[in-house]
Amino acid sequence: MSKTIMKKIFYFAALLLTGMVFTSCEKEDIENTATVDMAGQWYVQIDAVDEEGNPIPGGEDYFGIVAGTGARSIILTYNTADNNRSEMFIDDLGVFDVASLYENGGYPNYAFKSKVKIDLKTLTFSTTDAENLADVNGYGSDLYPITITDGKILKGAGHQNNGSKADSIVFYVSYAGDPWYPDDGYAKYRVSGIRYSGLVEND
Numbered sequence: 340m341s342k343t344i345m346k347k348i349f350y351f352a353a354l355l356l357t358g359m360v361f362t363s364c365e366k367e368d369i370e371n372t373a374t375v376d377m378a379g380q381w382y383v384q385i386d387a388v389d390e391e392g393n394p395i396p397g398g399e400d401y402f403g404i405v406a407g408t409g410a411r412s413i414i415l416t417y418n419t420a421d422n423n424r425s426e427m428f429i430d431d432l433g434v435f436d437v438a439s440l441y442e443n444g445g446y447p448n449y450a451f452k453s454k455v456k457i458d459l460k461t462l463t464f465s466t467t468d469a470e471n472l473a474d475v476n477g478y479g480s481d482l483y484p485i486t487i488t489d490g491k492i493l494k495g496a497g498h499q500n501n502g503s504k505a506d507s508i509v510f511y512v513s514y515a516g517d518p519w520y521p522d523d524g525y526a527k528y529r530v531s532g533i534r535y536s537g538l539v540e541n542d
Contacts, residue, residue: 372417372418372422373418373422373423373424374416374417374418374422374424374427374457374459376459376462376492377416377427377457377459377462377464377492378416378417378418378427379415379416379506379534379535380413380414380415380534380535381413381414381415381416381508381532381533381534381535382411382412382413382532382533382534382535383411383412383413383414383508383530383531383532384399384400384404384405384411384412384530384531384532385400385401385402385404385412385435385449385528385529385530386398386399386400386401386528386529386531387401387523387525387528388511388525388526388527388528388529389524389525389526390526390527392489392511392529394529395523395524395525396524398525401525401528402435402437402440402449404434404435404437404440411532412431412434413432413434413535414429414430414431414432414434414530414532415428415429415430415432416428416429416430416508417430419454424457424459425456425457426454426455426456426457427454427455427457427464428452428453428454428455429451429452429453429455429464429487429490429510430451430452430473431450431451431452431473433450433473433474433475434450435449435450435451436448436449436450436473436475437449439475439476447483447514447517447518447519448475448480448481448482448483449483449514449528450471450473450475450482451471451473451482451485451512452471452472452473452474453466453469453470453471453472453485453487454466454469455469455487455490461491462491462492462493462494463489463490463491463492464487464490464491464510465487465488465489465490465510466485466486466487467486468484468485468486468515469484469485469486469487470484471483471484471485483514483515483516483517484514484515484516485512485513485514485515486512486513486514486515487510487511487512488510488511488513488527489509489510489511490508490509490510490511491508491509491510492506492507492508493506493507493508493509494506497532497533497534498533499533499536503536505533505534505536506533506534507531507532507533507534508530508531508532508533508534509529509530509531509532510529510530510531511527511528511529511530512527512528512530513526513527513528
């Protein structure tokens with residue numbers, strides 16, 4: 340075989356290999372969702388608060404969810420199916436299904452899953468009288484429409500148990516037809532916490 344032919348074979352082999360490398364890199368490229376800056380898992384606590392957002396007497400961890408489970412509660416924020424930049428889902432994963440927590444149908448079901456309007460520039464979100472899409476079973480199956488106000492994500496404003504910085508989240512939620520309002524003296528609930536780290540030392 341002549342040197343010229345050999346050179347051509349090596350040349351085409353090199354081109355083929357280069358093409359395969361580029362193709363492989365392209366396949367491994369994963370595009371972020373539209374709401375990536377606001378999406379995540381969050382450790383949170385729910386407090387009963389007055390109109391100014393201050394906890395009422397006994398309002399901190401109002402339902403005893405954190406104390407009752409011995410662990411921090413987790414909620415999710417994530418993009419909608421059409422992955423647009425103007426809304427996202429906020430989902431408590433059934434954490435605030437108080438009736439099921441206490442196995443008492445006389446307690447309200449505050450579980451929530453709903454779309455909220457978002458502003459990616461200010462990392463804020465809200466919704467009014469939104470349909471509640473929470474998936475719950477057992478006690479207290481009635482779900483109340485929800486209103487979420489003053490929702491915001493603050494970059495690096497929180498701290499993990501190990502001292503590292505974390506994004507924080509806070510919002511106020513109220514329920515249409517809430518059976519405990521206003522007799523219990525609160526105006527709404529404050530949900531607040533920090534981004535889930537995935538590290539055992541921070542649980």
